[in-house]
Amino acid sequence: MSENKTRPNDSVGRAGKYLKYAIGEVLLVGIGILIALQVNNWNENRKLRNTETGLLKELKADLTATLDDLRSDIELTNRTLTFTDSLYKKMRIHLMNKSTEPFPVKINDLLNPILYPKLGAYEALQSYGIHNISNDSLRRDITDLYQLQLTRVAEVERRIIEFDAKELKPYIRGVSMIIRDCDNCNSIDELWGVQTLIQQPLDKILQLYMSRHWLFRWVLVLYDLAALSIENLIKDIDSELDLK
Template sequence: MIKLFRKIRQNLLNEGKTTKYFKYAIGEIVLVVVGILIALSINNWNEEHKEQNKLLNIYSLIYNDIEDDIEDLQKNVDFFNEKKSVFEKVVHDSITPDLLDQGLSSLLVYSPRSLLNKKGISQLGELQENDTLTFYLNDIYEHMETIMLPLENRISNEIIDHKKYVRDNYDWYPEWNNTITQNVGSKELHDYFLTSSIYRNRVVFVYEQVYNDYVRMLNALIKSLTHFKQEIGEILTKAE
């Protein structure tokens, strides 16, 4: 093709058709420029298509991450909701022996901890997207990392501190590793959970942390995450 253009230009010069030569040269330049623009346009489209596919793959990953996080947060809510009635009886100073059969001695034994799935969010951050969805996704995960997780740590640390206190001050501590009911456990062990102001005060403190702050926060987070999961699901469905 280049040889053909060159031959045409040479013939025009040899024939002395300078005006036609310049017109042809200009046309040739325009043709080359158009070709370059088309090539750039195709290249840009290919790059945009690659970026779009990459974004969709990340959205798919985030969708699964959110699904797992919602499930984990809901398990934590369910864990504490199952204990709430016993917690409230302690808080309202309505402790009776039958509460031993309902888990009175296990209120300060364990607190669930969350492990956030942030692989998709991290990859989204690397793309440096500035859209509204990206902003809110980053915001909610930052909230969970900077507020929710530290609150979980405080609750867990309070429970661990109480266990250490019992370990260092009561001979019946080894019994506490078993299920304690009205018919299981020593009198000294029963008296601690039924009458100790130390135990009640610690339970009240954990109750305030869990039900006034933590569970409420989880319910709000689950609602928000469910919304974002649906929004991402719609994006992925449209792209199919």
């Protein structure tokens, strides 16, 4: 047998080396791909977290502005309730005294509180995908505030406006007269200060004012609950931002 002829053991050895080399190459490529995927996932997660952080900051700013508006509405509602309670007592005295004199009411006593929540950040959050908010509890609280609590507030406010437009104000116009003409009013304050004199009887107007009173009681409860929720939500957002 020729000395140059390759021995079977040598061929097997070289094949084994090639196989090990190939396996090593595959492993290296696989590890490289895994590392690249991991880096890509890390970058994507970082972008998502940065977007989430930015939206939470915007949401906090919107909630702060909404809370300021809400507090003003709470103040106005409390004033309205105080007025209605006082008006009720005066009307009762007027009725008990069997007075035939018209009863005075100012136009500005019929002002309505209207909440104007800032929704820009929440709408952006919806476009981004609210499910991307990493804190489950925070996500639920945000959804509850905007989809439930503020919706209820808007519904009761709508009922108050509708009640005034369809029942209270038409009745007042039908049974009252303006004390003075305001064509020459020089300011908004003068305009709102115009008084009307409600003619007898007062029973119907008393009933209407009490209905309005309870609508305001209802909306005040919702305002207070919404304000508390917003205050807590702002604190939760601050805590979440501190972790990022």
